Amino acid sequence: MKEEQTVCYSCTNENCFIKKHLHLEQMTSYISKKQNIICKKSDQFITEGAPLQGLYFICKGKAKTVKTGINGREQIVRLTKNGDIIGFRGFGTSKKYLIGAYALEDTVLCNFSNETMREILQHVPEFTYALMLFYAEELNKSENNIRKIAHMNVRERVIDLLLYIHRKFGQTNGLIDIELSRKEIADFAGTTEEQAIRILSSLKKEALIKTEGKRVGILEVSTLRSEIMEHKYF
The missing domain is CATH 2.60.120.10 (Jelly Rolls)
Known part of the structure; x- marks a missing residue:
């Protein structure tokens, strides 16, 4: 530095x-x-x-x-x-x-x-x-996140993270404008690296996301939102 x-x-x-x-x-x-x-x-x-x-x-x-x-x-x-x-x-x-x-x-x-x-x-x-x-x-965001996480399964937490970084950093050329390793995704979602990799692979097979190295692109924002929508209203 x-x-x-x-x-x-x-x-x-x-x-x-x-x-x-x-x-x-x-x-x-x-x-x-x-x-x-x-x-x-x-x-x-x-x-x-x-x-x-x-x-x-x-x-x-x-x-x-x-x-x-x-x-x-x-x-x-x-x-x-x-x-x-x-x-x-x-x-x-x-x-x-x-x-x-x-x-x-x-x-x-x-x-x-x-x-x-x-x-x-x-x-x-x-x-x-x-x-x-x-x-x-x-403080309001922190309290809402605590309530959300308490009711979400691992797949929903990973989806919530992907939608969060999509909102915060935006998407350029079909990819979210931030590089995160699989471990960093797992750390933020409160899961293991192995579970994060499996969920990302599953979402990719379902044609909901795409990946290029450490970057992820969301292909179906509305579909992912609908999967976790119930947790937004606690």
């Missing part, structure tokens, strides 16, 4: 929390305090249990956040792209990161230290309010 300075005002990432609040005069003094970090694919930039070093905003790229589960196995809990925030679960309530994070491709991160974030939250009410709404939405 290495540091590189990028200018927020010329950034084209309109989804970023920081970018959305650059019109506020109070933000000017805080922008100069941020650090930019460039990660190569597979680089770990947050270690679970490490001292909290502020929040990370993805300027460009993709990353995964993981949590250590039973028998020390890492489980993917979130996939992130341009504009997303990483490290927010421990901020303000813990002195350590509650998750680990890895770059899924070459990624540029903007890091705002603990001190800078506290100053922004204390002096920029518009930003604080927006972040509060973000936390509320994330």
